[in-house]
Amino acid sequence: MKVKLSQAVKMFFGNSSLEMVYFEAIANALDANATDISIKISVEALNKPETLKIKISDNGEGFTDERYEKFSNLFDVSESSHKGLGRLVYLCYFQDVSITSFYDNFFKREFDFSDGFDEENFEVSKVSDTKSGTIFKMNNYALQKIAKGEYIHPIKIKQRILEEFYSRLFHLKKEKKSIKIQIESVIEGKKNEETLNNSDIPEFKMMELSSSINLIDKFDLYYSIKEVDPIESSLLAAISVDNRTVKVDLVANENRPLGYQMVFLLYSDYFKGKIDAARQNLTLSKQELKEIQILLRKEVVSLIETSVPSIKKRNKQTKKNLINKYPHLNGFFDTENIGYVSRSEILKKAQDEFFKIQKELLDATSLTDEQFEKSMEISSRALTEYILFRQLTIEKLKKTTSGNSETELHKLFASMRSEGKFEKDNLSEDLYRNNAWLLDDKYMTYETILSDRQMGELVQVITDNETDSDENRPDIALIFSNNPNNNKPFDVVIVELKKRGISLEENMKVVTQLEKRARKLMKYYNNQIQRIWFYGIIEFDEEVEMQLAGEYTELYSSGKMYYRETNVAISLDPKITLPIGVFVWDLDAVIGDADSRNSAFLNLIKNKMSDL
Numbered sequence: 172m173k174v175k176l177s178q179a180v181k182m183f184f185g186n187s188s189l190e191m192v193y194f195e196a197i198a199n200a201l202d203a204n205a206t207d208i209s210i211k212i213s214v215e216a217l218n219k220p221e222t223l224k225i226k227i228s229d230n231g232e233g234f235t236d237e238r239y240e241k242f243s244n245l246f247d248v249s250e251s252s253h254k255g256l257g258r259l260v261y262l263c264y265f266q267d268v269s270i271t272s273f274y275d276n277f278f279k280r281e282f283d284f285s286d287g288f289d290e291e292n293f294e295v296s297k298v299s300d301t302k303s304g305t306i307f308k309m310n311n312y313a314l315q316k317i318a319k320g321e322y323i324h325p326i327k328i329k330q331r332i333l334e335e336f337y338s339r340l341f342h343l344k345k346e347k348k349s350i351k352i353q354i355e356s357v358i359e360g361k362k363n364e365e366t367l368n369n370s371d372i373p374e375f376k377m378m379e380l381s382s383s384i385n386l387i388d389k390f391d392l393y394y395s396i397k398e399v400d401p402i403e404s405s406l407l408a409a410i411s412v413d414n415r416t417v418k419v420d421l422v423a424n425e426n427r428p429l430g431y432q433m434v435f436l437l438y439s440d441y442f443k444g445k446i447d448a449a450r451q452n453l454t455l456s457k458q459e460l461k462e463i464q465i466l467l468r469k470e471v472v473s474l475i476e477t478s479v480p481s482i483k484k485r486n487k488q489t490k491k492n493l494i495n496k497y498p499h500l501n502g503f504f505d506t507e508n509i510g511y512v513s514r515s516e517i518l519k520k521a522q523d524e525f526f527k528i529q530k531e532l533l534d535a536t537s538l539t540d541e542q543f544e545k546s547m548e549i550s551s552r553a554l555t556e557y558i559l560f561r562q563l564t565i566e567k568l569k570k571t572t573s574g575n576s577e578t579e580l581h582k583l584f585a586s587m588r589s590e591g592k593f594e595k596d597n598l599s600e601d602l603y604r605n606n607a608w609l610l611d612d613k614y615m616t617y618e619t620i621l622s623d624r625q626m627g628e629l630v631q632v633i634t635d636n637e638t639d640s641d642e643n644r645p646d647i648a649l650i651f652s653n654n655p656n657n658n659k660p661f662d663v664v665i666v667e668l669k670k671r672g673i674s675l676e677e678n679m680k681v682v683t684q685l686e687k688r689a690r691k692l693m694k695y696y697n698n699q700i701q702r703i704w705f706y707g708i709i710e711f712d713e714e715v716e717m718q719l720a721g722e723y724t725e726l727y728s729s730g731k732m733y734y735r736e737t738n739v740a741i742s743l744d745p746k747i748t749l750p751i752g753v754f755v756w757d758l759d760a761v762i763g764d765a766d767s768r769n770s771a772f773l774n775l776i777k778n779k780m781s782d783l
Contacts, residue, residue, distance in 0.1 A: 189322040191260045194335050196227040196307060197352065198415070199258075201339060203231025203238070203305070206349060212323050212356040223312040223323070225265070233274030233303040243290035262286060266311035273301045325354040325365035330405075332367060334418070338411035338436050341393070344372045373397065373434060380437075380470055384462050388441035392470055396478045399432045406433040408471055410453070410463065412442045417453055419460075421468045423513035428479045435471050437463070472511060486510030493517070499555035500525060525552065561769050564606055568762045573672025580758075581668055584609060585622035585647055607649060609765045610706060614649055614664065621648045645688055660701035663692060669709040671758065678715055681707035682753065686739055689751045693741045703751050711757035719755055729767055730760025 193210060200208050207230045215222040234242065242258065261268045261284060268284040277300065282293035321327035332352060333340070343350055352367040373395035380390040406427045409416040416436060427433075445454045453460065476483045490509045494501045503521035505512065529549055535542060568583055586604045605622075607614040621628060623646055647666040665688045667681045685705040692700060709715065711731045723733035733755045738748040 189264055189318065190328065190331050192225065192264055192309070193227070193328060193332060194415075195258060195260050196229075197332060197336065200227075200229035200231050200305070201336075201343075201350075203229065203233065205229035205231030205304070206351065208350075208352045210328070210352070210354045212325075212354075212358075214317075214323060214358055216359050217317060217320060220312050220314060220317050223317065225309040226306065227309075228304060228306040230302060230304040233278075233305055234270070234272035234280045235274045238274075239280060239290075239293070243288075258284065261307075261309060262313075264313055265309040266313050267309070269308045269310075270305065271308075272305040273298065274303050276300055276303070323356055323358065325356050325363045328354050329365045329367050329371075333371060334407055334409070335416060336414075337372070337407070337409070337416050337434060338393075338438070339414040340369075340372050341375060341436075342414075344369050373432075375434070375436070378470070380466060382466050384441070384459070384466065388439045390441070390466065391438045392467070393434075393436045393438060394471075394474060395432075395434045396474065397432050398430055401429045404429050404431060406431075406435075408435040408467060409437070410442055410467075411436050411438045412446045412453070413444065415446075417446065419464060419467060421464065421471055422475075422511045423516070425513060426511055428475065428482055431479065433475070435467070435474075437467055468508065468511065472507075482510065489514075497521070497559065499552035499559065525549075529553070555773075558769060558773050561606070561608065561765075562773060564609070565762060565766050565769060568609075568758075569766075571671060571758075573670070575670065577668060577670040580670055581623060581646055584666070584668065585620065607647070609761060610664075610666065612768065617649045619650045622646070645684075662702045662704065663700055664704045664706065665689075665692075666706045666708065669707075671710045673710075675714045675718065678709040679718060681709055682755070685753055686737070686751070689739045689749075690741055693739065693749045693751075705751060705753045707753065707755045708758055708761055709755065710759070723755060726754075728756070728760045729763035731757040732760055 196210075197208055209226075209228045211226040213222075213224050214220070232238070266285060270280075270282055270284060272280045274280065277297055278295055279298045279301070280293055280295050317323060329352075332354075340350060349369055350367075354365045354367070356363050375393040375395050377391055377393050380392055382390050384390070404427060406422055407416075407418065408421040409418050411417075419437075421435075446452070455463065486509055490504065490506060493504060493509065493514075497518065500518070500521040503524040505517055505520055509517055528545065538546060564583060568580075571580060571583075584606050605620055607617060607620060645665045646668045647664075649664040649666075650661060665685060667684050667688075669678055669681055685707055689703050689705065692703060716731065719733045723735045726732045726734050735753050735755075736750055737753060738750055740746065740748045
């Protein structure tokens with residue numbers, strides 16, 4: 172062999188799997204007209220891959236002189252359906268492969284296949300009348316671990332052999348040839364066996380497909396649909412290429428019908444030779460593969476819905492659920508493939524279409540009447556998307572418990588610290604990071620929001636970078652109504668959050684913290700700040716309400732909210748006091764109020780979107 176094998180292995184089988192060892196041995200055995208194939212696997216333990224050994228034997232014609240010569244030369248093939256490279260996969264996994272082959276009744280050929288393989292180094296001896304066949308013994312596993320346990324378990328190997336050779340085994344069965352493949356494993360001393368024979372090959376029906384992909388070659392679909400125990404449910408859609416099957420993504424795992432075993436095989440001379448040298452990837456162009464998928468999916472979907480009527484009802488409900496949850500994408504969903512393609516792919520494709528139209532409209536220098544109407548629709552959809560995001564945030568807040576930290580709670584209101592600064596000029600960029608609307612939608616008119624930042628930084632924002640050393644952090648601070656740098660009075664909102672499940676004393680500290688914030692700010696800037704609004708958000712219980720009921724006034728809310736106006740002294744000489752308003756708000760009431768506002772808007776939009 173005139174090629175450095177280690178380099179060839181890396182070049183052609185850099186992305187292989189252990190099961191390809193079985194596939195190559197079986198393919199070669201079937202090429203040699205074998206009808207009985209045996210695979211024996213042994214390993215002391217999964218965590219001892221160096222002990223893995225595989226023995227594969229068959230009753231084929233054996234390594235005759237002609238077959239040995241072809242084996243010894245890469246790319247030496249007798250027909251275009253062969254690649255002449257498959258045996259290299261043995262060297263991906265085993266350093267030593269010894270081969271003993273009987274042929275022509277009286278001859279035995281023995282040789283080793285390794286990185287240093289020399290085609291001249293073999294032994295041929297005469298034996299008494301012996302049936303032909305070949306034995307491969309593979310030792311010295313080359314990798315540090317066995318990637319997947321299923322690669323050495325008979326039941327999984329049997330299923331993968333079926334999937335890989337459905338088309339070839341089906342044709343052998345049609346030709347009345349009996350094929351038996353025995354698979355045995357001994358793992359940690361435990362023996363398992365499986366046998367694959369003609370009874371495992373389904374009785375396929377055939378239909379010719381009409382296609383404009385190629386005007387010369389026919390496309391025939393062979394299919395089998397039979398009811399099985401739900402635990403045995405499976406679906407395979409594949410193209411038959413050179414007597415091997417290559418899977419095509421048609422139906423996502425999440426959408427496969429339970430209680431059925433389905434096989435769909437597409438045959439055509441059009442596919443002959445259209446696979447890479449390692450038989451891992453089709454060599455069709457993206458456009459060709461897309462056309463094949465469309466052709467195959469159309470027929471497969473029709474067959475599935477005819478055989479399993481409940482699928483159509485399920486898909487209709489899936490579509491309804493998608494539109495209900497993502498109304499802004501209604502009209503962009505690939506409705507023909509809902510229930511077959513994965514939900515995430517359906518959503519991504521719809522979102523991409525939505526973004527594409529948005530970009531086209533934004534890039535337009537002027538709008539036609541039709542584009543203007545479209546822009547109004549897209550604007551409505553974009554707004555719906557934002558309202559849906561808000562609803563998701565509300566739902567997350569509803570699920571919070573005492574097990575959630577204050578930090579986790581805080582992040583649902585606004586990003587923290589290094590990311591926690593929001594400016595009015597960046598409102599569109601910060602839209603999905605800052606949830607000040609949870610308090611009130613008017614707070615979305617902010618000039619600046621600081622989330623879990625030092626009090627001194629708030630002072631700097633207000634005073635154009637005058638320094639302050641206070642490191643005590645308010646959870647959220649909003650400056651709104653005016654820009655602090657234009658010398659006009661403005662409003663400030665300070666928010667303190669407390670996690671669920673804490674004591675009365677810890678909850679009531681929020682009032683002290685709020686008054687301290689007021690004293691700090693008003694001491695410096697009583698001429699600029701016209702009002703400060705303080706929110707303490709805590710979890711209410713009977714004790715908390717009793718504490719608040721004496722001095723606070725209850726306000727309207729979906730839950731509980733109390734309010735008090737108080738004066739805070741910012742100076743003793745002269746004595747100066749300034750009024751502040753303090754809200755103490757039940758966390759569930761914050762969530763409930765936000766939910767009520769958002770749901771009203773969301774329901775209105777959903778009704779409008781259903782007409783689009």
